[in-house]
Amino acid sequence: MRTGDWLAKPAARIAATFEEPEPATRWMAAEYGKTHDQLHPPERIPLEERLATALDLLPRGIDVQWGEWLQRGRFITIGVICCPNRHISHPCPIHRPYRQTPLQ
Numbered sequence: 001m002r003t004g005d006w007l008a009k010p011a012a013r014i015a016a017t018f019e020e021p022e023p024a025t026r027w028m029a030a031e032y033g034k035t036h037d038q039l040h041p042p043e044r045i046p047l048e049e050r051l052a053t054a055l056d057l058l059p060r061g062i063d064v065q066w067g068e069w070l071q072r073g074r075f076i077t078i079g080v081i082c083c084p085n086r087h088i089s090h091p092c093p094i095h096r097p098y099r100q101t102p103l104q
Helices: 003-008 021-033 047-060
Strands: 064-069 075-080
Touching: 021 047, 021 064, 021 075, 047 064
Parallel strands: none
Antiparallel strands: 064 075
16 A cells, blocks of 8 residues: 555544644654554664654655554554645545645
């Protein structure tokens, strides 16, 4: 599944929405923090590096997806999907005024 395909899911599946990258990355960090003590093996990519990468990618309209194995064979995925999406033509599940994301 491509990350942008999440836009084809019902709007009820959306955990949060953001207009800017900074609040989106704060949300990702908070969600990640809820599971940090359950990571198995321990953190391979430092959170600071993940956040810096997300802050670079999101303003350019590139989705960010984190995945980690947890204890007892569980897996968590935390993602922010850009809408409109530069790779997928699905419409945004929540209708908002269109704002062009500048490409860099």
